[in-house]
Amino acid sequence: MMLSGWGRYPWAACHVIRPRDEDALRAALADGPAIARGNGRAYGDSAMHPRSTLDMRGFERMLDFDPGSGVLVAEAGVILGDIISTFLPRGWFPLVTPGTKFVTLGGMLAADVHGKNHHRDGSMRACVDWIEVMGPDGCVERLRPGEERFDWTLGGMGLTGLILRAAIRLQRVESGWIRQTLIPAADLDAAMEAFEAHAGARYSVAWIDCLSPAPALGRSLVMLGEHAARDELPQTHGGAPFVVPRRRALRVPMDAPAFLLSGPLIRAFNALHHARGSRAAGTRLVDWDSYFYPLDALLGWNRIYGRRGFVQFQCALPLDASRDGLSAMLRRIATAGQGAFLAVLKRFGPGEGRFSFPMEGYTLALDFPVNRRSLALLDELDRITIDHGGRFYLAKDARMSATTMRAADPRAEGFAAMRREQGLHSAFASAQSERLAL
Amino acid sequence: MTIAPVLILGGRSDIGRAVAHRFARAGHPIQLAVRNPETVAADARDIELRHGVGVSLHAFDALETAGHAAFLDTLDPLPGIAVCAVGLLGDQAESERDMAAATRVMRSNFEAPALLLGELANRFEARGSGTLVGISSVAGERGRATNYVYGSAKSGFTAFLSGLRNRLAGKGVHVVTVLPGFVRTRMTEGMDLPARLTATPEAVAEAIFRAVKKRRDSLHVLPVWALVMAVIRNIPERVFKRMRI
Numbered sequence: 001m002m003l004s005g006w007g008r009y010p011w012a013a014c015h016v017i018r019p020r021d022e023d024a025l026r027a028a029l030a031d032g033p034a035i036a037r038g039n040g041r042a043y044g045d046s047a048m049h050p051r052s053t054l055d056m057r058g059f060e061r062m063l064d065f066d067p068g069s070g071v072l073v074a075e076a077g078v079i080l081g082d083i084i085s086t087f088l089p090r091g092w093f094p095l096v097t098p099g100t101k102f103v104t105l106g107g108m109l110a111a112d113v114h115g116k117n118h119h120r121d122g123s124m125r126a127c128v129d130w131i132e133v134m135g136p137d138g139c140v141e142r143l144r145p146g147e148e149r150f151d152w153t154l155g156g157m158g159l160t161g162l163i164l165r166a167a168i169r170l171q172r173v174e175s176g177w178i179r180q181t182l183i184p185a186a187d188l189d190a191a192m193e194a195f196e197a198h199a200g201a202r203y204s205v206a207w208i209d210c211l212s213p214a215p216a217l218g219r220s221l222v223m224l225g226e227h228a229a230r231d232e233l234p235q236t237h238g239g240a241p242f243v244v245p246r247r248r249a250l251r252v253p254m255d256a257p258a259f260l261l262s263g264p265l266i267r268a269f270n271a272l273h274h275a276r277g278s279r280a281a282g283t284r285l286v287d288w289d290s291y292f293y294p295l296d297a298l299l300g301w302n303r304i305y306g307r308r309g310f311v312q313f314q315c316a317l318p319l320d321a322s323r324d325g326l327s328a329m330l331r332r333i334a335t336a337g338q339g340a341f342l343a344v345l346k347r348f349g350p351g352e353g354r355f356s357f358p359m360e361g362y363t364l365a366l367d368f369p370v371n372r373r374s375l376a377l378l379d380e381l382d383r384i385t386i387d388h389g390g391r392f393y394l395a396k397d398a399r400m401s402a403t404t405m406r407a408a409d410p411r412a413e414g415f416a417a418m419r420r421e422q423g424l425h426s427a428f429a430s431a432q433s434e435r436l437a438l
Numbered sequence: 439m440t441i442a443p444v445l446i447l448g449g450r451s452d453i454g455r456a457v458a459h460r461f462a463r464a465g466h467p468i469q470l471a472v473r474n475p476e477t478v479a480a481d482a483r484d485i486e487l488r489h490g491v492g493v494s495l496h497a498f499d500a501l502e503t504a505g506h507a508a509f510l511d512t513l514d515p516l517p518g519i520a521v522c523a524v525g526l527l528g529d530q531a532e533s534e535r536d537m538a539a540a541t542r543v544m545r546s547n548f549e550a551p552a553l554l555l556g557e558l559a560n561r562f563e564a565r566g567s568g569t570l571v572g573i574s575s576v577a578g579e580r581g582r583a584t585n586y587v588y589g590s591a592k593s594g595f596t597a598f599l600s601g602l603r604n605r606l607a608g609k610g611v612h613v614v615t616v617l618p619g620f621v622r623t624r625m626t627e628g629m630d631l632p633a634r635l636t637a638t639p640e641a642v643a644e645a646i647f648r649a650v651k652k653r654r655d656s657l658h659v660l661p662v663w664a665l666v667m668a669v670i671r672n673i674p675e676r677v678f679k680r681m682r683i
């Protein structure tokens with residue numbers, strides 16, 4: 001069956017199996033290299049391999065919950081949105097969440113995902129008590145933080161084994177509402193100052209207009225958030241603090257024609273969005289779904305980039321090189337005028353783990369429709385990232401070369417060597433790991 | 439009023455589990471009846487955790503008809519709604535060669551489910567309330583070369599359900615006949631099913647849930663199947679017998 005990641009680029013004919021139990025997984029592993037696939041929300045080719053792609057969504061049971069500590073034990077195919085709909089009404093919310101709730105627990109662990117609270121709470125690994133992983137021989141081992149295999153697996157993109165189950169700690173919340181504060185920032189410096197000034201905020205992220213040239217280069221809306229306490233809610237919500245208005249999901253019915261994403265149109269959209277945001281500056285209550293998952297209301301939004309698909313560029317830059325690196329990229333993007341529909345800037349806290357993406361500094365993420373010009377621009381952004389000591393997020397990557405990867409991330413060689421030594425490379429491989437020689 | 443427990447006969451099947459989740463989501467306690475309860479312990483826990491309802495496990499083998507009454511005696515309380523997902527597709531070619539195999543398919547799809555629901559019907563009738571849901575199949579609407587052993591048993595089950603409904607109308611007991619077309623489950627794993635005619639177990643569960651609430655008599659999960667079957671039923675026999683469908 002033809003498979004792609006969320007970006008719908010690249011595609012490959014893959015043999016997909018949906019195992020029901022561990023024996024079926026073992027049988028599949030005996031058959032040569034395979035890769036686990038969760039809900040296919042990685043943008044590129046991380047979760048596919050022509051020979052054998054194992055759809056893990058059959059493992060979708062919640063196994064245990066401790067209402068005292070908030071520890072949930074669940075199978076790897078459980079969808080994050082189901083965790084929220086099950087436990088938010090009881091006063092619990094995931095500690096770390098990506099920008100979509102349509103991911104599996106296994107996918108969150110394998111990519112060691114980060115959320116808007118990375119600067120304070122760290123990445124996914126911060127809430128994991130243990131994971132159970134099936135190795136190449138079909139044996140299942142329980143791994144805990146601090147152990148070497150645990151450390152490689154969180155961020156290991158499925159290349160160290162099949163994650164079967166995990167125990168994760170949820171956080172207590174008093175409501176389903178977020179107190180959001182919007183801070184308009186006139187340029188990149190102002191945005192970075194806002195991040196540094198609000199380092200204590202629980203959540204922070206900026207929507208950045210990549211197309212506005214100097215002097216408004218890096219014009220942004222910085223968005224801070226805190227879980228609202230029950231007594232902060234207006235009377236109308238106070239009695240039912242976890243009930244939020246149900247959002248109507250719309251579905252993108254077909255591939256959008258390419259002109260919709262032409263430079264001038266996006267420029268106009270970005271300017272409008274900024275103007276709207278500036279007027280809405282200040283603090284207000286936003287429901288959890290709109291706050292954390294704004295794009296989830298538009299089902300199949302990946303189709304608006306048209307038939308050729310899109311790629312997302314996401315890099316992390318070390319703190320001391322962030323300002324220079326980001327301005328160099330923004331200047332390049334603004335002059336190229338390439339459509340970046342979504343651009344997100346975020347301050348990262350300290351990096352952890354042997355192969356996880358985040359590093360202390362800033363991360364920038366933006367989308368490009370696939371075409372020759374934007375692919376050329378992406379090569380330039382790669383170079384700027386490498387020149388500034390930055391690295392790339394494998395959950396977003398669909399196109400970089402093995403050389404670029406090695407130049408950006410000296411850890412890659414160690415990861416590949418570990419895979420060879422432990423006999424993992426012949427059992428677990430994705431289209432991405434082959435492209436990147438991992 | 440407390441919400442009635444729902445008994446799922448064949449609770450390990452994909453359709454049975456989906457039905458259990460759907461009713462649990464609406465607050466119904468669940469009784470899962472399966473051959474080997476240990477195989478569904480994790481599913482039971484999952485239902486409890488997600489929906490905050492109680493789930494009990496019950497061992498039974500539908501083919502051991504002599505044990506039906508004793509098995510139903512262990513249910514406490516007697517369920518308000520019972521859904522029977524027990525069935526066996528079998529292998530048509532094998533059923534043609536091997537009488538034992540054919541017997542197993544016939545008994546698993548007709549005799550066993552019918553006797554079980556019949557026994558439950560008597561208890562529901564005595565109580566004066568309850569809903570029985572039998573999952574039969576469109577395969578029972580006309581015998582075809584490719585699966586007439588299974589189809590004829592389902593046909594018998596469908597007729598049994600309609601008779602039961604007729605008998606119990608006005609006695610407070612309602613009977614729902616479900617005639618799914620293709621459903622993507624363990625039973626059809628690996629088969630090349632036409633997407634437009636194939637439902638998910640969740641869609642079957644949703645349709646059953648609504649049919650129970652609205653006291654519908656009979657349903658095809660995907661409405662298009664009513665049309666397909668109307669066409670198939672109306673093909674003259676002298677033409678039909680030469681067709682390969």
Ligand SMILES: Cc1cc2nc3c(=O)[nH]c(=O)nc-3n(C[C@H](O)[C@H](O)[C@H](O)COP(=O)(O)OP(=O)(O)OC[C@H]3O[C@@H](n4cnc5c(N)ncnc54)[C@H](O)[C@@H]3O)c2cc1C
Pocket residue numbers: 006035036037038039040041042043046047056076077097098099100102103104105106107108110111112113114115156157158159161162163164295395396430
């Ligand atoms: C709209 C949107 C917003 C996003 N926002 C963020 C964000 O804010 N922060 C962030 O960190 N990421 C973000 N992402 C990326 C996403 O969180 C990751 O790609 C995540 O891994 C996707 O999970 P999935 O279940 O869809 O996994 P897939 O995409 O199917 O797989 C991703 C990787 O996980 C591996 N994997 C999946 N299941 C298992 C398993 N059971 N065992 C072993 N390996 C497994 C796969 O092999 C693959 O390498 C976003 C993605 C989208 C589409």
Ligand SMILES: NC(=O)c1ccc[n+]([C@@H]2O[C@H](COP(=O)([O-])OP(=O)(O)OC[C@H]3O[C@@H](n4cnc5c(N)ncnc54)[C@H](OP(=O)(O)O)[C@@H]3O)[C@@H](O)[C@H]2O)c1
Pocket residue numbers: 447448449450451452453454472473474498499500501502522523524525526527546550573574575576617618619620621622623624625626
């Ligand atoms: N899938 C389709 O396309 C389709 C279409 C129309 C109708 N149906 C009907 O839908 C129902 C559910 O089927 P499914 O598709 O979900 O497939 P399934 O998983 O094969 O379900 C059949 C279930 O019946 C149980 N069973 C069989 N013999 C039994 C016995 N003697 N005692 C107790 N339980 C027994 C099986 O138990 P174990 O789990 O222990 O094996 C299994 O759980 C069946 O009646 C089937 O005929 C299915």
